[in-house]
Every structure is written in structure tokens, then in C-alpha cells.
Amino acid sequence: MRPQLKDYACSAITDFIRQKVEESGGNGVVIGLSGGIDSAVVSKLCADAIGPEKVLNIFMPSEASPTQDREDVETFCNRLDMELKVVEIAPAVKAFSSMLPHMDECKHAGNVMARVRMIVLFHHACAMGRVVMGTSNKSELLTGYFTKFGDGGSDFAPIGDLYKTEVRQLAEQIGVPREFIDKVPSAGLWTGQTDEGEMGITYDDLDRVLYGLERSLTDEEIIEETGLDQEKVEMVLSRYRCSVHKRKLTLIPKLGVRTVGLDWRE
Secondary structure, three states: OOOOOOOOHHHHHHHHHHHHHHHHOOOOEEEEOOOOHHHHHHHHHHHHHHOHHHEEEEEOOOOOOOHHHHHHHHHHHHHHOOEEEEOOOHHHHHHHHOOOOOOOOHHHHHHHHHHHHHHHHHHHHHHHOOEEEOOOOHHHHHHOOOOOOOOOOOOEOOOOOOOHHHHHHHHHHHOOOHHHHOOOOOOOOOOOOOHHHHHOOOHHHHHHHHHHHHOOOOHHHHHHHHOOOHHHHHHHHHHHHHOHHHHOOOOOOOOOOOOOOOOOOO
16 A cells, blocks of 8 residues: 555645745745755745745755756756745865764765755745755655754645655645756765665655555564565664654753753644
8 A cells, every 4th residue: 555645745744834924924934956856845835825936945956966956956946936046155165074083984974965955044034034845855854864963854844744655746836847856866965876776665665654654554564565565664663763863853852841942742
């Protein structure tokens, strides 16, 4: 069984965006537009919810960013009459390379790059009185496939309850250009990097495993339902269990009646 986009998903998300921007007192949103499907969907939803004039898209290329991505985001923003700002982050990443060890390793350099991008987004949001709309989807959140305090950091996450396969369905529904939908998913953190290659599983298979987990199926039931081998299913479930800390506020020892991040409900 596969997750299917709900009929009310689009209207619920646009209502969410409109309401949260209003509640925050912000006069618009800032989005990291990467050239991929997730950020394109969030950008389009924000434009539909609050108007394109209130959406600032920031493209933050690195030395590993394909030229095509820049062309795609420029065409996309022009088509929807949204503002686009290009911020080259290579100098900042290079500066960190002179200060930090192990920056010759893709994993560490990629984490720094993701955090530099989030600094750029929040800086512009603060300066403009806006909020940062995140672009993480449910598949990434459940497997911890994001950098803590990097691409996982935002004020709101409008597609955070949509699996990657559902994001693709929504992209079709709201008219996101084909070049974004068909593009191989990549965080663009190093040359040749792809999401599915790094994770060792396709999003279609990943989402079927996670959807089984969401419905509280046992490991054995997930294996039987998906037809995937035990090793692959266990790999996904291990990623989920090991990344719990990335989905929670920093843990605090409980001393008071109600504790932030534990039993303080807002």
C-alpha cells in the first residue's frame, strides 16, 4: 500500500500558510529555492496563499550546483512573478574550511553548507519582518535525512506531513513545471550527490515502508506488504529510530510543573 495525497491537502496547506503568516505578524515569507521539487511546491503554495509579491525565493548555489538549477529557478520565479535573490555561499563555506577540521569529507562539508544556507534565510527573514517556510517533506523528517539546524530549521514546514511521493502528486495538481517534477532528487551538497543514491533506496520504496510504520504495522507485516527484502526494511526503520532526536526540541531535564518540549502544550 502506498500513501495517497488527500483531496483536501492543497487547501489545508494554503490555509495553514495564510494563517501562520498572519499569526506571526509577518509581512511575507522567505524560501530557500533549490531547483528541486520540494522547494518549488512550497514556493508555489505560498504564492497561492498570500500572493507572489510576499514571497522571497533565495537560490544559494555552491560549487556543486548544476547550472540548470539556476536557469530553472529563474524561469520559475519569472513565470509566477516572484522575487528571486541569488546568494553565492561558496565564500562562506570556504571560510569555514579554513577554521574547521574534516572539511575535505563530503558529510561534514555538506552539513556546514546546509547551515550556511539557513543563516542566509533567517537573516533575510529577520531583516524583512518575514518568516522562513521550510521545504522538508515527511520522508526526510522520518528518516532524519536533513541537517539539524540546517535545512531542517524553519519557522514552519508546510509539506512536512506529505511523503515525497505525495509531494510529487501535489506538484502535478498545482502546476509546478515539469522540469522540477522530473529532476533527480538531490540536496546539491556535493558533485554527483543524489538523495536515493545516498539513502540506498528509492523514495517509492521508502515511502511504502514509512507508511507501514505510520499505520503501526510490525516489521514482518511491512516486509510482507511491501515485498522488500528484510535488510532494506530494517535499514529504513533503523534510520527512523536513530533520528528521533532530530525531530524533537533539545531535551531538558524535568524540574517544573510543565516543561518545554515535554509536557508544555501550546
